[in-house]
Amino acid sequence: MKNIIVLLLVLTVILGTSCKKEIEEPVNPLPKKMADLKVKADFDWNTTKDYFFTISGPVNRSIRISSADGSTIYQKGMIFSEEPFKATISIPAYIKTVHLLYVDQNIEIPLSGNNINYSFLMKTSTTSGTALQKMVNSKNENFKN
Numbered sequence: 001m002k003n004i005i006v007l008l009l010v011l012t013v014i015l016g017t018s019c020k021k022e023i024e025e026p027v028n029p030l031p032k033k034m035a036d037l038k039v040k041a042d043f044d045w046n047t048t049k050d051y052f053f054t055i056s057g058p059v060n061r062s063i064r065i066s067s068a069d070g071s072t073i074y075q076k077g078m079i080f081s082e083e084p085f086k087a088t089i090s091i092p093a094y095i096k097t098v099h100l101l102y103v104d105q106n107i108e109i110p111l112s113g114n115n116i117n118y119s120f121l122m123k124t125s126t127t128s129g130t131a132l133q134k135m136v137n138s139k140n141e142n143f144k145n
Contacts, residue, residue, distance in 0.1 A: 056118075
């Protein structure tokens with residue numbers, strides 16, 4: 001009986017010590033510092049993109065350039081009938097369109113190039129001797145660099 005107890009005790013010690021969890025080192029550990037990052041040489045770190053806007057209109061009024069939902073206003077300014085509004089605006093790189101608000105028009109403009117040119121034009125027509133003014137949008141011109 002003593003031999004059985006000693007044998008069980010020895011087996012328990014052997015089994016207890018042989019069941020150690022093996023910890024594997026990760027193949028690609030997370031870098032501790034920015035200098036430890038391995039990044040391709042052509043990776044673009046910019047989170048914004050600069051756009052040069054030239055916007056003209058027939059009357060002296062304010063212009064607002066905003067996000068599509070209007071929650072973020074990127075720039076406000078004035079359009080004078082003899083001088084267009086010009087501005088360089090940094091916009092988040094993931095944004096693909098902006099809205100131009102001028103007088104009572106809200107125009108969506110795609111951000112397909114670095115130079116964004118837009119003209120609000122006014123046409124005058126007469127009906128029954130009364131002059132009617134209608135705002136007409138000219139074709140949006142985006143120039144890629």
